[in-house]
Amino acid sequence: MLRFLLSAALLLGTASATAGALANAPEQVHPILLGSKLPQVMLRTLDGQPTTLKDQVAGKPAILVFYRGGWCPYCNLQLSRLRLIQKDAEALGYRILAISPDRPEELRKTLGKDKLGYTLLSDSPANALKAFGIGYRVDAKLLAQYQGYGIDLRASTGEAQPVLPVPSVFIVDGHGKLQFSYSHPDYRVRIPASVVLAAAKAIARQEQDEHP
Template sequence: MSVKQASAEYKATVQEKLGEKFNIIAGDMENVRASGAIDGALMNGQSAPDFTLPDAFGKQVSLKALLAKGPVVISFYRGEWCPFCNLELRGLQEALPNIEALGATLIAISPEKPDHGIVATEKSKLTFPVLSDFGNAVARQFGIVFQVGNELQAFSKNVFKNDIALRNGEDSYELPVPATYVIDTAGVICFTHVDVDYMIGRAEPDEVVAALASLK
C-alpha cells in the first residue's frame, strides 16, 4: 500500500471519529495555505543551505559531510506524535535499501527535542538518522515554517493531550510543513515535495527513488 493510500485511510478514520471537530484541523490547514507562509519554500534548482544538527543520540550530522559521500534525501516531519508523519517515515524506511543502493543518504528532521527522536526511531524501527531542529532554524532556511493557529493549539492540548511547546522545548507553536527534498552532490535541490496538506499530501518513496535514479 502506498503512503498516500495508507494516509487516506487513516484520515477517514480520524474524520469519522472527530465528526464536526475535524473542521478545526482542516480549517487550520486552509489558513496556512491562504497565509502564503510557504510561498518562499526552496524549490528545484536552488541551493540547499548547509547545516549541522544533532541526531536522536547526540551525534552531530552535517549536510556538507553527507553530500561528500553522495546525494541526500531530507524528510521534514512535524513530530513523532503525528501519525501521518509516522506513515511517511515507515514508507521511507521500506525504501531505504533502494535509496542507499543509489548512493544516497536519508535523514529526517523535526523540531522536537532529541528524546522524541529516539521515540520516533524506536516506534517506526528507523535505521536512518532523525535530527532535531530546535526552533525550526533549518526548516526556516528552507522556507517551510508555519504557526499553528490558536484554536488548533487548544484543541490539540485538550483533546489529543499534545502540547508541541513541551515537545519542542520552545513556545512558538511553529512547525515545518511536511516536505521532502533530494539534494545532489553539488548541493542543488533536484526534487521537491512541499504540501500544506500534512494528511495526504506526502511524497511517495518511489518518487524519491526515481529522482535519485535520474541523477545517475
C-alpha cells in the same frame, strides 16, 4: 500514474517563491527553488549533539524528509514506508535524513517505535524549516487545539513558540544542489515512497550523463 505524480512533484518545486521566513499558515509557505544550494543550518543529533546539515549530507546525494513529529500518525506512516526504498536509495549513493522540530529525546521515541534504519535529526529551533521555506508558526488557537488532542507541542519541541513544517521531501545531488522538491499544505497528503525513489533514480542518471 507514476509519471504524472513525478511531474507534479517537480512542478511544485519550480513554482515556489523566496524562502527564509516563517509563514502564519501552511498555505502561505514558500519552499526554496529548484537549483538552490543546500542551506547551511545547525541541527542536533539523537544524542543532542550539535551538527550541521552539510556534515550530515557529507558530500553525498541526499533525500531530506521534513516531518511534523513523532506524535503525527501520518508522519510515522511515511517514515515507515521510507524503509521500503532505503536499500535501493543507498545503493544509488543516497543518504536519507528525516528532520523534525522534535527535541532529540522525542526523536529517540520515534526511532525506537518504528525501528528506522536511517538518520533522524532535530530542528526544534526551526533553523532548517526557515531556510527551506516550509515552516509556519503555531498560533494560540492551533496550540490549544492540539492540546485538546493530547499533543503538547511545547513539550515535544522544547520551544515556547512551536513551529511546524509543511511535510516536504527534497532531494539534493552530490554537489549540494536542490534537484527535487515536494511540499503539500495538507499534512494528510504525502508523496509515495515509490515516487521519491523514481525521482532519486532520475537524478542519479542525470548526474551520470553530466559527469561520466
